[in-house]
Amino acid sequence: xxxxxxxDYKDANYISNPDxxxxxxxxxxxxxxxxxxxxxxxxxxxxxxxxxLVVSPVLGSIPVTRISGGAKTLIQxxxxxxxxxxxxxxxxxxxxxxxxxxxxxxxxxxMGHVMHFPEESFDIKIANTGDIVHTPxxxxxxxxxxxxxx
Amino acid sequence: xxxxxxxELYNNKVHYHLNIKRNITVxxxxxxxxxxxxxxxxSAYNANPESSGITLISEKACSVLTEENxxxxxxxxxERIFFIDEGNTFxxxxxxxxxxxxxxxxxxIISRERLPQLSYxxxxxxxxxxxxxxxxxxxxxxxxxxxxxxxNNQLGNIAEPEVVITEDSNSGCEFFCEVYxxxxxxxxxxxxxxxxxxxxxxxxxxxxVDGAAFGPxxxxxxxxxxxxxxxxxxxxxxxxxxxxLKSGLIEVPKDxxxxxxxxxxxxEFCSWEEYYTAELSDRTRNGVGQYSKKKLNKYYITKGNxxxxxxxxxxxxxx
Numbered sequence: 001x002x003x004x005x006x007x008d009y010k011d012a013n014y015i016s017n018p019d020x021x022x023x024x025x026x027x028x029x030x031x032x033x034x035x036x037x038x039x040x041x042x043x044x045x046x047x048x049x050x051x052x053l054v055v056s057p058v059l060g061s062i063p064v065t066r067i068s069g070g071a072k073t074l075i076q077x078x079x080x081x082x083x084x085x086x087x088x089x090x091x092x093x094x095x096x097x098x099x100x101x102x103x104x105x106x107x108x109x110x111m112g113h114v115m116h117f118p119e120e121s122f123d124i125k126i127a128n129t130g131d132i133v134h135t136p137x138x139x140x141x142x143x144x145x146x147x148x149x150x
Numbered sequence: 151x152x153x154x155x156x157x158e159l160y161n162n163k164v165h166y167h168l169n170i171k172r173n174i175t176v177x178x179x180x181x182x183x184x185x186x187x188x189x190x191x192x193s194a195y196n197a198n199p200e201s202s203g204i205t206l207i208s209e210k211a212c213s214v215l216t217e218e219n220x221x222x223x224x225x226x227x228x229e230r231i232f233f234i235d236e237g238n239t240f241x242x243x244x245x246x247x248x249x250x251x252x253x254x255x256x257x258x259i260i261s262r263e264r265l266p267q268l269s270y271x272x273x274x275x276x277x278x279x280x281x282x283x284x285x286x287x288x289x290x291x292x293x294x295x296x297x298x299x300x301x302n303n304q305l306g307n308i309a310e311p312e313v314v315i316t317e318d319s320n321s322g323c324e325f326f327c328e329v330y331x332x333x334x335x336x337x338x339x340x341x342x343x344x345x346x347x348x349x350x351x352x353x354x355x356x357x358x359v360d361g362a363a364f365g366p367x368x369x370x371x372x373x374x375x376x377x378x379x380x381x382x383x384x385x386x387x388x389x390x391x392x393x394x395l396k397s398g399l400i401e402v403p404k405d406x407x408x409x410x411x412x413x414x415x416x417x418e419f420c421s422w423e424e425y426y427t428a429e430l431s432d433r434t435r436n437g438v439g440q441y442s443k444k445k446l447n448k449y450y451i452t453k454g455n456x457x458x459x460x461x462x463x464x465x466x467x468x469x
Contacts, residue, residue: 017237019186044182045285058285059163059187066190069236070181088262089236091180112242112263114370137377140370144344149264149370 001132002102002109003125004087006148009110011084015076018085022072023065030079031064039078039097043071070094077107088112099124112149114140151210151229151254154411158207159191166191166278168290170231170256173416174270176365177260177290179277184288185260188278189214189235210256224249236261251420262369266341269421270365272299272386294368294386298464299361302383303375308465311383312352317343317359322390324446326358328456329467340367344374353380361386362423385464391426394441394450397459400433 015021028051030036040048044067046056054062070090077085078101087098087109095117101107108127117124117136124139125132128148133139143149154171166188168175177185193214195204206212212231215223220240223232232255240246241259247267250257259265272294281287294301302308314334316323323336337346340359344367347355359367364386375382387393388410395402406413406429414425427443434441439449449455460467 016239019235019237066187068182069186086237089181091178091183091262093180093182114373116373116376135377136373137379140373140377141348144348144370144374147345150266150341 018073019069171411311356
């Protein structure tokens with residue numbers, strides 16, 4: 001399940017800048033997976049050919065360090081379970097991927113904003129309160145009433 | 151710093167166009183829209199302007215702030231446009247907020263974080279959109295782009311709401327209490343608006359906020375408006391004082407309202423809301439319409455004057 005920590009989070013395993021962290025810690029095997037290829041195709045509209053090459057329709061051939069911050073963050077959330085990543089580096093177009101990764105395994109991310117999840121129903125655990133919410137309205141209502149971003 | 155600035159930054163693959171006109175502009179939106187690529191390009195240009203192969207067209211110098219340089223750059227330079235990428239931890243600090251307040255610079259911040267310590271406008275929250283099929287041209291487009299600053303989720307009857315929630319607790323609230331007797335409540339500040347909407351028992355809700363500094367609350371508010379089963383309308387004019395100035399009750403040069411960027415100096419005013427308040431107070435001082443933010447002068451709620459101000463609202467009042 002996807003678990004979200006809202007607001008300030010400063011534990012030692014927290015990565016506030018997943019974009020930069022990815023560039024210095026990614027493992028080649030992550031980028032050989034179908035999941036990483038699907039994420040880069042969907043978010044960046046680019047082809048992840050392998051650990052050393054991405055083909056972008058706009059930028060041409062680029063290294064994997066130039067894919068979007070959102071795609072980097074999703075790949076790390078999927079493959080690096082030692083850290084908690086700042087999912088506010090992800091736009092709303094990453095929301096379905098967070099749910100998808102969370103369907104396959106338990107993941108914990110931190111957010112400093114309310115992401116819009118396009119699905120009408122889901123299971124998301126809010127770490128701050130322990131509640132599990134099931135709709136976008138329940139999520140935003142809980143964040144507001146509990147003052148999780150204050 | 152005052153003024154409106156066109157910025158073009160491009161190489162042979164991507165071409166960005168931004169128009170910056172307030173002290174704080176926020177870039178957010180979907181991943182892979184090119185925000186970080188903009189920062190990468192600008193950093194590369196500044197490292198080697200002549201030989202980078204990158205072109206920057208801007209009347210004011212543009213720089214990227216990092217964890218390492220931000221204090222030094224803000225203190226050392228004058229009238230620069232600073233760009234800050236997401237992930238920089240200093241963005242959320244009080245120290246940075248203090249440095250931004252009344253700085254002689256403009257700041258363009260890439261972040262989806264709420265950043266409540268910064269006063270930014272709902273009008274200056276942009277996303278980068280592709281301007282052509284090939285994706286080469288990226289233009290900054292307003293995220294909250296409704297006409298007349300009116301945002302709602304259902305075609306409810308805005309003119310006859312069941313409850314009106316105002317951000318203001320003083321003059322603005324007093325005015326709308328006259329317009330909507332027995333229906334108007336104050337949230338007592340912008341950060342309480344969302345809680346008041348959630349807590350309201352009524353189903354037709356009209357919320358009136360000062361758009362010039364409501365940026366930090368806008369993302370969660372819009373999520374609430376989009377997903378709530380209630381009919382919620384959010385009206386976000388620059389400020390209540392802006393409405394008065396716009397109404398024609400007070401003689402004011404047109405440019406002050408239409409080209410505020412040329413007058414609201416970032417060194418003096420944290421937001422345009424502060425500027426309009428100062429302008430209205432100055433122009434009415436010692437006159438019959440002397441304005442005070444704390445207590446509404448009855449001049450503004452005489453029948454004729456109240457109607458004049460209401461004519462600025464983007465909906466027709468029910469007589």
